Amino acid sequence: MFRNFFLAIAFFYVVSVLTIVAGVFVLQLQFEIFSIVSLLFIALPFALLLGWMFSKIAIEPLISHFETLERFSKETLHELNIPVSTIKTNAQMLEKGCTDEKARKRIGRIASACELLEARYDELDYLIKSQMQKERIDTVAVAPLLQERCEALQEIYPGVTLACDLEPISLKLDRMGLIKVVDNLIDNAVKNSPKGTTISLRLKAKRLEISDEGRGMDEVELFKVFDRYYQSDDSLPGYGIGLDLVKRYCDRHKIGLSIDSTPGQGTTVTLNLAEVAEDAG
Structure with missing residues:
Protein backbone atom coordinates (compact mmCIF):
# COMPACT_ATOMS: atom_id res chain seq x y z
CA MET A 1 0.00 0.00 0.00
CA PHE A 2 2.69 2.53 1.06
CA ARG A 3 4.94 1.59 -1.85
CA ASN A 4 2.25 2.55 -4.38
CA PHE A 5 1.57 5.74 -2.43
CA PHE A 6 5.25 6.75 -2.53
CA LEU A 7 5.45 5.99 -6.26
CA ALA A 8 2.37 8.11 -6.94
CA ILE A 9 3.78 11.07 -4.96
CA ALA A 10 7.17 10.77 -6.70
CA PHE A 11 5.48 10.56 -10.11
CA PHE A 12 3.36 13.66 -9.57
CA TYR A 13 6.32 15.62 -8.20
CA VAL A 14 8.53 14.74 -11.17
CA VAL A 15 5.74 15.59 -13.63
CA SER A 16 5.10 18.90 -11.86
CA VAL A 17 8.77 19.90 -11.89
CA LEU A 18 9.11 18.94 -15.55
CA THR A 19 6.01 21.01 -16.32
CA ILE A 20 7.55 24.05 -14.61
CA VAL A 21 10.83 23.58 -16.48
CA ALA A 22 8.97 23.17 -19.76
CA GLY A 23 7.02 26.34 -19.01
CA VAL A 24 10.28 28.19 -18.39
CA PHE A 25 11.63 27.19 -21.79
CA VAL A 26 8.35 28.06 -23.54
CA LEU A 27 8.41 31.54 -21.99
CA GLN A 28 12.02 31.95 -23.03
CA LEU A 29 11.35 30.91 -26.59
CA GLN A 30 8.19 33.03 -26.92
CA PHE A 31 9.22 36.28 -25.30
CA GLU A 32 12.98 36.12 -24.77
CA ILE A 33 12.57 38.59 -21.92
CA PHE A 34 14.77 36.77 -19.43
CA SER A 35 17.77 34.56 -19.78
CA ILE A 36 17.31 30.86 -19.19
CA VAL A 37 19.30 31.08 -15.94
CA SER A 38 17.04 33.86 -14.65
CA LEU A 39 13.92 31.91 -15.50
CA LEU A 40 15.30 28.82 -13.80
CA PHE A 41 15.91 30.87 -10.65
CA ILE A 42 12.31 32.07 -10.87
CA ALA A 43 11.06 28.49 -11.29
CA LEU A 44 13.20 27.14 -8.42
CA PRO A 45 10.98 28.50 -5.58
CA PHE A 46 7.91 26.93 -7.22
CA ALA A 47 9.71 23.57 -7.46
CA LEU A 48 10.75 23.79 -3.80
CA LEU A 49 7.20 24.73 -2.79
CA LEU A 50 5.82 21.76 -4.69
CA GLY A 51 8.41 19.49 -3.06
CA TRP A 52 7.43 20.73 0.40
CA MET A 53 3.71 20.26 -0.33
CA PHE A 54 4.15 16.74 -1.65
CA SER A 55 6.42 15.82 1.29
CA LYS A 56 3.82 17.11 3.72
CA ILE A 57 1.06 15.15 1.97
CA ALA A 58 3.19 11.98 2.01
CA ILE A 59 4.62 12.14 5.53
CA GLU A 60 1.74 13.40 7.69
CA PRO A 61 -0.52 10.34 7.19
CA LEU A 62 2.45 8.06 7.91
CA ILE A 63 3.29 9.95 11.11
CA SER A 64 -0.32 9.69 12.22
CA HIS A 65 -0.43 5.99 11.36
CA PHE A 66 2.74 5.14 13.29
CA GLU A 67 1.76 7.26 16.28
CA THR A 68 -1.57 5.40 16.45
CA LEU A 69 0.19 2.05 16.09
CA GLU A 70 2.75 2.91 18.77
CA ARG A 71 0.05 4.11 21.17
CA PHE A 72 -2.01 0.95 20.58
CA SER A 73 1.05 -1.27 21.11
CA LYS A 74 1.92 0.43 24.40
CA GLU A 75 -1.66 0.19 25.64
CA THR A 76 -1.85 -3.48 24.66
CA LEU A 77 1.48 -4.13 26.36
CA HIS A 78 0.18 -2.57 29.56
CA GLU A 79 -3.06 -4.55 29.44
CA LEU A 80 -1.21 -7.83 28.88
CA ASN A 81 0.76 -7.43 32.07
CA ILE A 82 -2.35 -7.72 34.27
CA PRO A 83 -3.70 -11.15 33.14
CA VAL A 84 -0.16 -12.60 32.97
CA SER A 85 0.50 -11.57 36.57
CA THR A 86 -2.90 -12.93 37.64
CA ILE A 87 -2.30 -16.32 35.99
CA LYS A 88 1.18 -16.58 37.48
CA THR A 89 0.06 -15.70 41.02
CA ASN A 90 -2.91 -18.09 41.01
CA ALA A 91 -0.84 -20.93 39.52
CA GLN A 92 1.64 -20.55 42.37
CA MET A 93 -1.18 -20.57 44.93
CA LEU A 94 -2.78 -23.68 43.40
CA GLU A 95 0.55 -25.51 43.32
CA LYS A 96 1.11 -24.94 47.04
CA GLY A 97 -2.19 -26.52 48.03
CA CYS A 98 -2.16 -29.35 45.48
CA THR A 99 -1.15 -32.90 46.45
CA ASP A 100 -2.13 -34.74 43.26
CA GLU A 101 0.99 -35.34 41.15
CA LYS A 102 -0.80 -35.14 37.78
CA ALA A 103 -2.52 -31.92 38.77
CA ARG A 104 0.80 -30.47 39.93
CA LYS A 105 2.32 -31.26 36.52
CA ARG A 106 -0.56 -29.53 34.78
CA ILE A 107 -0.19 -26.49 37.04
CA GLY A 108 3.53 -26.54 36.29
CA ARG A 109 2.76 -26.41 32.58
CA ILE A 110 0.44 -23.45 33.17
CA ALA A 111 3.23 -21.70 35.06
CA SER A 112 5.70 -22.49 32.26
CA ALA A 113 3.25 -21.16 29.66
CA CYS A 114 2.90 -18.03 31.77
CA GLU A 115 6.70 -17.63 31.77
CA LEU A 116 6.61 -17.95 27.99
CA LEU A 117 3.96 -15.22 27.86
CA GLU A 118 6.20 -13.06 30.03
CA ALA A 119 9.04 -13.66 27.58
CA ARG A 120 6.77 -12.62 24.69
CA TYR A 121 5.81 -9.55 26.73
CA ASP A 122 9.49 -8.66 27.06
CA GLU A 123 9.95 -9.25 23.32
CA LEU A 124 7.08 -6.93 22.44
CA ASP A 125 8.50 -4.31 24.79
CA TYR A 126 11.88 -4.84 23.10
CA LEU A 127 10.38 -4.46 19.61
CA ILE A 128 8.64 -1.20 20.52
CA LYS A 129 11.78 0.25 22.10
CA SER A 130 14.00 -0.95 19.25
CA GLN A 131 11.95 1.22 16.88
CA MET A 132 13.02 4.28 18.85
CA GLN A 133 16.62 3.41 19.71
CA LYS A 134 19.49 1.22 18.56
CA GLU A 135 19.80 -2.39 19.66
CA ARG A 136 21.79 -2.89 22.83
CA ILE A 137 24.94 -4.89 22.13
Missing part, protein backbone atom coordinates in the same frame (compact mmCIF):
# COMPACT_ATOMS: atom_id res chain seq x y z
CA ASP A 138 26.14 -6.99 25.06
CA THR A 139 28.60 -9.81 25.64
CA VAL A 140 26.37 -12.87 25.92
CA ALA A 141 27.37 -16.28 27.30
CA VAL A 142 25.44 -18.42 24.84
CA ALA A 143 25.55 -21.91 26.38
CA PRO A 144 23.74 -20.93 29.63
CA LEU A 145 21.21 -18.91 27.62
CA LEU A 146 20.44 -21.86 25.33
CA GLN A 147 20.20 -24.24 28.29
CA GLU A 148 17.79 -21.87 30.02
CA ARG A 149 15.59 -21.57 26.91
CA CYS A 150 15.53 -25.36 26.46
CA GLU A 151 14.48 -25.93 30.06
CA ALA A 152 11.72 -23.31 29.79
CA LEU A 153 10.44 -24.58 26.44
CA GLN A 154 10.60 -28.24 27.46
CA GLU A 155 7.78 -27.56 29.92
CA ILE A 156 5.73 -26.00 27.14
CA TYR A 157 6.42 -28.82 24.65
CA PRO A 158 6.37 -32.07 26.66
CA GLY A 159 5.66 -34.11 23.51
CA VAL A 160 9.24 -33.77 22.26
CA THR A 161 12.67 -34.01 23.86
CA LEU A 162 15.00 -31.01 23.72
CA ALA A 163 18.59 -32.24 23.87
CA CYS A 164 21.58 -29.88 24.25
CA ASP A 165 25.26 -30.38 23.47
CA LEU A 166 26.82 -26.98 24.10
CA GLU A 167 30.34 -25.66 24.14
CA PRO A 168 30.96 -22.38 26.02
CA ILE A 169 31.19 -19.33 23.78
CA SER A 170 30.59 -15.60 24.25
CA LEU A 171 29.07 -13.42 21.55
CA LYS A 172 28.76 -9.68 21.05
CA LEU A 173 25.17 -9.06 20.00
CA ASP A 174 21.67 -8.15 21.11
CA ARG A 175 20.62 -10.61 23.83
CA MET A 176 16.84 -10.24 23.54
CA GLY A 177 17.00 -10.60 19.78
CA LEU A 178 19.03 -13.82 20.15
CA ILE A 179 16.41 -15.22 22.52
CA LYS A 180 13.74 -14.44 19.91
CA VAL A 181 15.77 -16.23 17.24
CA VAL A 182 16.31 -19.36 19.36
CA ASP A 183 12.68 -19.51 20.51
CA ASN A 184 11.42 -19.13 16.94
CA LEU A 185 13.71 -21.86 15.60
CA ILE A 186 12.79 -24.30 18.38
CA ASP A 187 9.10 -23.47 17.97
CA ASN A 188 9.32 -24.18 14.21
CA ALA A 189 11.11 -27.47 14.89
CA VAL A 190 8.41 -28.53 17.36
CA LYS A 191 5.57 -27.64 14.95
CA ASN A 192 7.08 -29.80 12.22
CA SER A 193 8.03 -32.78 14.42
CA PRO A 194 5.91 -35.76 15.49
CA LYS A 195 5.52 -36.55 19.19
CA GLY A 196 8.22 -38.62 20.80
CA THR A 197 11.03 -37.28 18.62
CA THR A 198 14.12 -35.32 19.66
CA ILE A 199 15.09 -31.75 18.80
CA SER A 200 18.83 -31.26 19.19
CA LEU A 201 20.76 -28.08 19.89
CA ARG A 202 24.47 -28.45 19.16
CA LEU A 203 26.93 -25.61 19.72
CA LYS A 204 30.41 -26.47 18.45
CA ALA A 205 33.21 -24.51 16.78
CA LYS A 206 31.20 -21.25 16.73
CA ARG A 207 28.30 -22.91 14.93
CA LEU A 208 24.84 -23.48 16.40
CA GLU A 209 22.79 -26.28 14.83
CA ILE A 210 19.13 -26.88 15.67
CA SER A 211 17.97 -30.20 14.23
CA ASP A 212 14.63 -31.99 14.25
CA GLU A 213 13.34 -35.35 13.05
CA GLY A 214 10.26 -33.90 11.39
CA ARG A 215 8.72 -33.94 7.95
CA GLY A 216 11.51 -31.94 6.28
CA MET A 217 11.22 -29.68 3.24
CA ASP A 218 11.86 -29.99 -0.47
CA GLU A 219 13.80 -27.52 -2.64
CA VAL A 220 10.71 -25.46 -3.49
CA GLU A 221 9.86 -24.95 0.18
CA LEU A 222 13.46 -24.11 1.04
CA PHE A 223 13.46 -21.43 -1.65
CA LYS A 224 10.42 -19.71 -0.07
CA VAL A 225 10.99 -20.46 3.59
CA PHE A 226 12.31 -16.99 4.52
CA ASP A 227 9.49 -15.13 2.74
CA ARG A 228 7.31 -13.17 5.13
CA TYR A 229 3.90 -14.82 5.76
CA TYR A 230 4.91 -17.98 3.88
CA GLN A 231 3.73 -21.24 5.47
CA SER A 232 4.44 -24.57 3.86
CA ASP A 233 1.58 -26.14 5.82
CA ASP A 234 -1.45 -23.92 6.51
CA SER A 235 -2.76 -26.38 9.10
CA LEU A 236 0.12 -25.51 11.45
CA PRO A 237 -0.32 -22.65 13.94
CA GLY A 238 1.45 -19.37 13.27
CA TYR A 239 1.54 -16.53 10.76
CA GLY A 240 4.66 -17.27 8.74
CA ILE A 241 6.76 -14.41 10.14
CA GLY A 242 9.14 -16.29 12.47
CA LEU A 243 11.86 -17.17 9.95
CA ASP A 244 11.62 -13.74 8.36
CA LEU A 245 12.41 -12.21 11.77
CA VAL A 246 15.22 -14.72 12.25
CA LYS A 247 16.78 -13.86 8.90
CA ARG A 248 16.59 -10.12 9.42
CA TYR A 249 18.25 -10.43 12.83
CA CYS A 250 21.00 -12.65 11.41
CA ASP A 251 21.59 -10.24 8.53
CA ARG A 252 21.90 -7.30 10.92
CA HIS A 253 24.45 -9.08 13.09
CA LYS A 254 26.37 -10.80 10.26
CA ILE A 255 25.37 -14.28 11.40
CA GLY A 256 25.49 -16.86 8.63
CA LEU A 257 22.13 -18.63 8.31
CA SER A 258 21.56 -21.83 6.36
CA ILE A 259 18.99 -24.63 6.27
CA ASP A 260 19.59 -28.24 5.28
CA SER A 261 16.45 -30.33 4.93
CA THR A 262 15.30 -33.60 3.38
CA PRO A 263 11.62 -34.57 3.07
CA GLY A 264 10.77 -37.23 5.62
CA GLN A 265 14.12 -36.99 7.40
CA GLY A 266 14.07 -33.67 9.21
CA THR A 267 15.64 -30.23 9.09
CA THR A 268 18.82 -28.64 10.44
CA VAL A 269 19.15 -24.88 10.81
CA THR A 270 22.74 -23.67 11.18
CA LEU A 271 23.87 -20.32 12.56
CA ASN A 272 27.50 -19.43 11.87
CA LEU A 273 28.51 -17.27 14.85
CA ALA A 274 32.15 -16.64 13.91
CA GLU A 275 31.62 -12.96 13.06
CA VAL A 276 30.01 -12.13 16.43
CA ALA A 277 32.26 -14.27 18.64
CA GLU A 278 33.93 -12.24 21.37
CA ASP A 279 37.37 -13.04 19.96
CA ALA A 280 36.38 -12.06 16.40
CA GLY A 281 38.45 -9.30 14.81
Whole structure:
Protein backbone atom coordinates (compact mmCIF):
# COMPACT_ATOMS: atom_id res chain seq x y z
CA MET A 1 0.00 0.00 0.00
CA PHE A 2 2.69 2.53 1.06
CA ARG A 3 4.94 1.59 -1.85
CA ASN A 4 2.25 2.55 -4.38
CA PHE A 5 1.57 5.74 -2.43
CA PHE A 6 5.25 6.75 -2.53
CA LEU A 7 5.45 5.99 -6.26
CA ALA A 8 2.37 8.11 -6.94
CA ILE A 9 3.78 11.07 -4.96
CA ALA A 10 7.17 10.77 -6.70
CA PHE A 11 5.48 10.56 -10.11
CA PHE A 12 3.36 13.66 -9.57
CA TYR A 13 6.32 15.62 -8.20
CA VAL A 14 8.53 14.74 -11.17
CA VAL A 15 5.74 15.59 -13.63
CA SER A 16 5.10 18.90 -11.86
CA VAL A 17 8.77 19.90 -11.89
CA LEU A 18 9.11 18.94 -15.55
CA THR A 19 6.01 21.01 -16.32
CA ILE A 20 7.55 24.05 -14.61
CA VAL A 21 10.83 23.58 -16.48
CA ALA A 22 8.97 23.17 -19.76
CA GLY A 23 7.02 26.34 -19.01
CA VAL A 24 10.28 28.19 -18.39
CA PHE A 25 11.63 27.19 -21.79
CA VAL A 26 8.35 28.06 -23.54
CA LEU A 27 8.41 31.54 -21.99
CA GLN A 28 12.02 31.95 -23.03
CA LEU A 29 11.35 30.91 -26.59
CA GLN A 30 8.19 33.03 -26.92
CA PHE A 31 9.22 36.28 -25.30
CA GLU A 32 12.98 36.12 -24.77
CA ILE A 33 12.57 38.59 -21.92
CA PHE A 34 14.77 36.77 -19.43
CA SER A 35 17.77 34.56 -19.78
CA ILE A 36 17.31 30.86 -19.19
CA VAL A 37 19.30 31.08 -15.94
CA SER A 38 17.04 33.86 -14.65
CA LEU A 39 13.92 31.91 -15.50
CA LEU A 40 15.30 28.82 -13.80
CA PHE A 41 15.91 30.87 -10.65
CA ILE A 42 12.31 32.07 -10.87
CA ALA A 43 11.06 28.49 -11.29
CA LEU A 44 13.20 27.14 -8.42
CA PRO A 45 10.98 28.50 -5.58
CA PHE A 46 7.91 26.93 -7.22
CA ALA A 47 9.71 23.57 -7.46
CA LEU A 48 10.75 23.79 -3.80
CA LEU A 49 7.20 24.73 -2.79
CA LEU A 50 5.82 21.76 -4.69
CA GLY A 51 8.41 19.49 -3.06
CA TRP A 52 7.43 20.73 0.40
CA MET A 53 3.71 20.26 -0.33
CA PHE A 54 4.15 16.74 -1.65
CA SER A 55 6.42 15.82 1.29
CA LYS A 56 3.82 17.11 3.72
CA ILE A 57 1.06 15.15 1.97
CA ALA A 58 3.19 11.98 2.01
CA ILE A 59 4.62 12.14 5.53
CA GLU A 60 1.74 13.40 7.69
CA PRO A 61 -0.52 10.34 7.19
CA LEU A 62 2.45 8.06 7.91
CA ILE A 63 3.29 9.95 11.11
CA SER A 64 -0.32 9.69 12.22
CA HIS A 65 -0.43 5.99 11.36
CA PHE A 66 2.74 5.14 13.29
CA GLU A 67 1.76 7.26 16.28
CA THR A 68 -1.57 5.40 16.45
CA LEU A 69 0.19 2.05 16.09
CA GLU A 70 2.75 2.91 18.77
CA ARG A 71 0.05 4.11 21.17
CA PHE A 72 -2.01 0.95 20.58
CA SER A 73 1.05 -1.27 21.11
CA LYS A 74 1.92 0.43 24.40
CA GLU A 75 -1.66 0.19 25.64
CA THR A 76 -1.85 -3.48 24.66
CA LEU A 77 1.48 -4.13 26.36
CA HIS A 78 0.18 -2.57 29.56
CA GLU A 79 -3.06 -4.55 29.44
CA LEU A 80 -1.21 -7.83 28.88
CA ASN A 81 0.76 -7.43 32.07
CA ILE A 82 -2.35 -7.72 34.27
CA PRO A 83 -3.70 -11.15 33.14
CA VAL A 84 -0.16 -12.60 32.97
CA SER A 85 0.50 -11.57 36.57
CA THR A 86 -2.90 -12.93 37.64
CA ILE A 87 -2.30 -16.32 35.99
CA LYS A 88 1.18 -16.58 37.48
CA THR A 89 0.06 -15.70 41.02
CA ASN A 90 -2.91 -18.09 41.01
CA ALA A 91 -0.84 -20.93 39.52
CA GLN A 92 1.64 -20.55 42.37
CA MET A 93 -1.18 -20.57 44.93
CA LEU A 94 -2.78 -23.68 43.40
CA GLU A 95 0.55 -25.51 43.32
CA LYS A 96 1.11 -24.94 47.04
CA GLY A 97 -2.19 -26.52 48.03
CA CYS A 98 -2.16 -29.35 45.48
CA THR A 99 -1.15 -32.90 46.45
CA ASP A 100 -2.13 -34.74 43.26
CA GLU A 101 0.99 -35.34 41.15
CA LYS A 102 -0.80 -35.14 37.78
CA ALA A 103 -2.52 -31.92 38.77
CA ARG A 104 0.80 -30.47 39.93
CA LYS A 105 2.32 -31.26 36.52
CA ARG A 106 -0.56 -29.53 34.78
CA ILE A 107 -0.19 -26.49 37.04
CA GLY A 108 3.53 -26.54 36.29
CA ARG A 109 2.76 -26.41 32.58
CA ILE A 110 0.44 -23.45 33.17
CA ALA A 111 3.23 -21.70 35.06
CA SER A 112 5.70 -22.49 32.26
CA ALA A 113 3.25 -21.16 29.66
CA CYS A 114 2.90 -18.03 31.77
CA GLU A 115 6.70 -17.63 31.77
CA LEU A 116 6.61 -17.95 27.99
CA LEU A 117 3.96 -15.22 27.86
CA GLU A 118 6.20 -13.06 30.03
CA ALA A 119 9.04 -13.66 27.58
CA ARG A 120 6.77 -12.62 24.69
CA TYR A 121 5.81 -9.55 26.73
CA ASP A 122 9.49 -8.66 27.06
CA GLU A 123 9.95 -9.25 23.32
CA LEU A 124 7.08 -6.93 22.44
CA ASP A 125 8.50 -4.31 24.79
CA TYR A 126 11.88 -4.84 23.10
CA LEU A 127 10.38 -4.46 19.61
CA ILE A 128 8.64 -1.20 20.52
CA LYS A 129 11.78 0.25 22.10
CA SER A 130 14.00 -0.95 19.25
CA GLN A 131 11.95 1.22 16.88
CA MET A 132 13.02 4.28 18.85
CA GLN A 133 16.62 3.41 19.71
CA LYS A 134 19.49 1.22 18.56
CA GLU A 135 19.80 -2.39 19.66
CA ARG A 136 21.79 -2.89 22.83
CA ILE A 137 24.94 -4.89 22.13
CA ASP A 138 26.14 -6.99 25.06
CA THR A 139 28.60 -9.81 25.64
CA VAL A 140 26.37 -12.87 25.92
CA ALA A 141 27.37 -16.28 27.30
CA VAL A 142 25.44 -18.42 24.84
CA ALA A 143 25.55 -21.91 26.38
CA PRO A 144 23.74 -20.93 29.63
CA LEU A 145 21.21 -18.91 27.62
CA LEU A 146 20.44 -21.86 25.33
CA GLN A 147 20.20 -24.24 28.29
CA GLU A 148 17.79 -21.87 30.02
CA ARG A 149 15.59 -21.57 26.91
CA CYS A 150 15.53 -25.36 26.46
CA GLU A 151 14.48 -25.93 30.06
CA ALA A 152 11.72 -23.31 29.79
CA LEU A 153 10.44 -24.58 26.44
CA GLN A 154 10.60 -28.24 27.46
CA GLU A 155 7.78 -27.56 29.92
CA ILE A 156 5.73 -26.00 27.14
CA TYR A 157 6.42 -28.82 24.65
CA PRO A 158 6.37 -32.07 26.66
CA GLY A 159 5.66 -34.11 23.51
CA VAL A 160 9.24 -33.77 22.26
CA THR A 161 12.67 -34.01 23.86
CA LEU A 162 15.00 -31.01 23.72
CA ALA A 163 18.59 -32.24 23.87
CA CYS A 164 21.58 -29.88 24.25
CA ASP A 165 25.26 -30.38 23.47
CA LEU A 166 26.82 -26.98 24.10
CA GLU A 167 30.34 -25.66 24.14
CA PRO A 168 30.96 -22.38 26.02
CA ILE A 169 31.19 -19.33 23.78
CA SER A 170 30.59 -15.60 24.25
CA LEU A 171 29.07 -13.42 21.55
CA LYS A 172 28.76 -9.68 21.05
CA LEU A 173 25.17 -9.06 20.00
CA ASP A 174 21.67 -8.15 21.11
CA ARG A 175 20.62 -10.61 23.83
CA MET A 176 16.84 -10.24 23.54
CA GLY A 177 17.00 -10.60 19.78
CA LEU A 178 19.03 -13.82 20.15
CA ILE A 179 16.41 -15.22 22.52
CA LYS A 180 13.74 -14.44 19.91
CA VAL A 181 15.77 -16.23 17.24
CA VAL A 182 16.31 -19.36 19.36
CA ASP A 183 12.68 -19.51 20.51
CA ASN A 184 11.42 -19.13 16.94
CA LEU A 185 13.71 -21.86 15.60
CA ILE A 186 12.79 -24.30 18.38
CA ASP A 187 9.10 -23.47 17.97
CA ASN A 188 9.32 -24.18 14.21
CA ALA A 189 11.11 -27.47 14.89
CA VAL A 190 8.41 -28.53 17.36
CA LYS A 191 5.57 -27.64 14.95
CA ASN A 192 7.08 -29.80 12.22
CA SER A 193 8.03 -32.78 14.42
CA PRO A 194 5.91 -35.76 15.49
CA LYS A 195 5.52 -36.55 19.19
CA GLY A 196 8.22 -38.62 20.80
CA THR A 197 11.03 -37.28 18.62
CA THR A 198 14.12 -35.32 19.66
CA ILE A 199 15.09 -31.75 18.80
CA SER A 200 18.83 -31.26 19.19
CA LEU A 201 20.76 -28.08 19.89
CA ARG A 202 24.47 -28.45 19.16
CA LEU A 203 26.93 -25.61 19.72
CA LYS A 204 30.41 -26.47 18.45
CA ALA A 205 33.21 -24.51 16.78
CA LYS A 206 31.20 -21.25 16.73
CA ARG A 207 28.30 -22.91 14.93
CA LEU A 208 24.84 -23.48 16.40
CA GLU A 209 22.79 -26.28 14.83
CA ILE A 210 19.13 -26.88 15.67
CA SER A 211 17.97 -30.20 14.23
CA ASP A 212 14.63 -31.99 14.25
CA GLU A 213 13.34 -35.35 13.05
CA GLY A 214 10.26 -33.90 11.39
CA ARG A 215 8.72 -33.94 7.95
CA GLY A 216 11.51 -31.94 6.28
CA MET A 217 11.22 -29.68 3.24
CA ASP A 218 11.86 -29.99 -0.47
CA GLU A 219 13.80 -27.52 -2.64
CA VAL A 220 10.71 -25.46 -3.49
CA GLU A 221 9.86 -24.95 0.18
CA LEU A 222 13.46 -24.11 1.04
CA PHE A 223 13.46 -21.43 -1.65
CA LYS A 224 10.42 -19.71 -0.07
CA VAL A 225 10.99 -20.46 3.59
CA PHE A 226 12.31 -16.99 4.52
CA ASP A 227 9.49 -15.13 2.74
CA ARG A 228 7.31 -13.17 5.13
CA TYR A 229 3.90 -14.82 5.76
CA TYR A 230 4.91 -17.98 3.88
CA GLN A 231 3.73 -21.24 5.47
CA SER A 232 4.44 -24.57 3.86
CA ASP A 233 1.58 -26.14 5.82
CA ASP A 234 -1.45 -23.92 6.51
CA SER A 235 -2.76 -26.38 9.10
CA LEU A 236 0.12 -25.51 11.45
CA PRO A 237 -0.32 -22.65 13.94
CA GLY A 238 1.45 -19.37 13.27
CA TYR A 239 1.54 -16.53 10.76
CA GLY A 240 4.66 -17.27 8.74
CA ILE A 241 6.76 -14.41 10.14
CA GLY A 242 9.14 -16.29 12.47
CA LEU A 243 11.86 -17.17 9.95
CA ASP A 244 11.62 -13.74 8.36
CA LEU A 245 12.41 -12.21 11.77
CA VAL A 246 15.22 -14.72 12.25
CA LYS A 247 16.78 -13.86 8.90
CA ARG A 248 16.59 -10.12 9.42
CA TYR A 249 18.25 -10.43 12.83
CA CYS A 250 21.00 -12.65 11.41
CA ASP A 251 21.59 -10.24 8.53
CA ARG A 252 21.90 -7.30 10.92
CA HIS A 253 24.45 -9.08 13.09
CA LYS A 254 26.37 -10.80 10.26
CA ILE A 255 25.37 -14.28 11.40
CA GLY A 256 25.49 -16.86 8.63
CA LEU A 257 22.13 -18.63 8.31
CA SER A 258 21.56 -21.83 6.36
CA ILE A 259 18.99 -24.63 6.27
CA ASP A 260 19.59 -28.24 5.28
CA SER A 261 16.45 -30.33 4.93
CA THR A 262 15.30 -33.60 3.38
CA PRO A 263 11.62 -34.57 3.07
CA GLY A 264 10.77 -37.23 5.62
CA GLN A 265 14.12 -36.99 7.40
CA GLY A 266 14.07 -33.67 9.21
CA THR A 267 15.64 -30.23 9.09
CA THR A 268 18.82 -28.64 10.44
CA VAL A 269 19.15 -24.88 10.81
CA THR A 270 22.74 -23.67 11.18
CA LEU A 271 23.87 -20.32 12.56
CA ASN A 272 27.50 -19.43 11.87
CA LEU A 273 28.51 -17.27 14.85
CA ALA A 274 32.15 -16.64 13.91
CA GLU A 275 31.62 -12.96 13.06
CA VAL A 276 30.01 -12.13 16.43
CA ALA A 277 32.26 -14.27 18.64
CA GLU A 278 33.93 -12.24 21.37
CA ASP A 279 37.37 -13.04 19.96
CA ALA A 280 36.38 -12.06 16.40
CA GLY A 281 38.45 -9.30 14.81
